[in-house]
Amino acid sequence: MITTGAQLKTFLEQLNGDQTIDTDLADTLVDTAKTILEGERPWLNLRKTNTSKTVTTSNTWQTAIDLSTITDFSEFFSDTPIRLFDGNDRVEYYRLVPIDRRLEYKDISNTACYDYNAKVLYLNGTVPFSGTLYISYLTTSTAIDTTSTSAVWTVFPPRYLPLLAYYAIGIYQGGIDYDSISARQAPNNLSIMQTLKKSMEKWDDSLQQSDLETNDPTDLFGYPRSGAVDRYKNN
Numbered sequence: 001m002i003t004t005g006a007q008l009k010t011f012l013e014q015l016n017g018d019q020t021i022d023t024d025l026a027d028t029l030v031d032t033a034k035t036i037l038e039g040e041r042p043w044l045n046l047r048k049t050n051t052s053k054t055v056t057t058s059n060t061w062q063t064a065i066d067l068s069t070i071t072d073f074s075e076f077f078s079d080t081p082i083r084l085f086d087g088n089d090r091v092e093y094y095r096l097v098p099i100d101r102r103l104e105y106k107d108i109s110n111t112a113c114y115d116y117n118a119k120v121l122y123l124n125g126t127v128p129f130s131g132t133l134y135i136s137y138l139t140t141s142t143a144i145d146t147t148s149t150s151a152v153w154t155v156f157p158p159r160y161l162p163l164l165a166y167y168a169i170g171i172y173q174g175g176i177d178y179d180s181i182s183a184r185q186a187p188n189n190l191s192i193m194q195t196l197k198k199s200m201e202k203w204d205d206s207l208q209q210s211d212l213e214t215n216d217p218t219d220l221f222g223y224p225r226s227g228a229v230d231r232y233k234n235n
Contacts, residue, residue: 002161002165005148005150006147008162009147012030012165015169016173027144027145029168030168033163033171041204043204044204046140047139048136048139049136052070053067053132054130055123055131057126057127058127061107062122067114072140074137075137076135076136078136079095080093080095081137082134083133083135083136084127084131084133085134086131092129094112106124108125109125111124141155160200163200
């Protein structure tokens with residue numbers, strides 16, 4: 001089974017008819033393939049929650065919360081990606097509103113604005129209590145080094161690692177080193193890539209469906225969770 005960056009490069013070159021591919025180019029091709037694949041859906045294995053930020057009741061709509069320290073941040077996830085937790089049972093949910101409507105929302109509690117350029121978050125309205133921010137987001141996985149002898153793309157099961165090579169060789173042969181031989185190989189490589197990709201998507205679908213079955217913050221094993229505030233009660 002392919003697990004390391006070096007093994008991935010060897011496989012990539014085998015798909016290229018055993019012709020060598022420059023290492024820097026191989027890194028770029030594989031990372032391009034990874035970026036395309038990871039951006040196609042909110043993969044369950046790319047979802048994370050950051051708890052490094054805290055706020056107090058002195059926070060105002062002008063208090064900047066620096067998120068640049070979350071180095072693997074890609075984008076927020078869920079309809080209320082910001083949650084304020086008091087450490088016991090109380091949770092406040094914040095939904096994102098456009099940064100260019102910040103003035104209109106500055107007094108509206110339970111809303112937040114994010115400046116993607118400056119990587120700064122602002123909570124609108126009055127912060128009801130001091131606590132920790134639980135920030136739900138999609139991560140970007142670590143860049144792949146095709147000379148590495150360590151496992152790469154470990155956020156996903158290794159059985160899907162060859163998919164990056166099929167993606168990468170398609171980019172290479174179709175746009176960089178195109179010839180009649182590549183043209184004949186392309187349909188077969190594409191078919192294998194699509195089949196492997198569908199397998200990966202089916203695996204992720206199963207994970208997401210399982211996750212949704214128990215995704216009720218007001219419920220615990222069939223009974224209301226003690227102290228929980230039912231945010232759906234009046235909806």
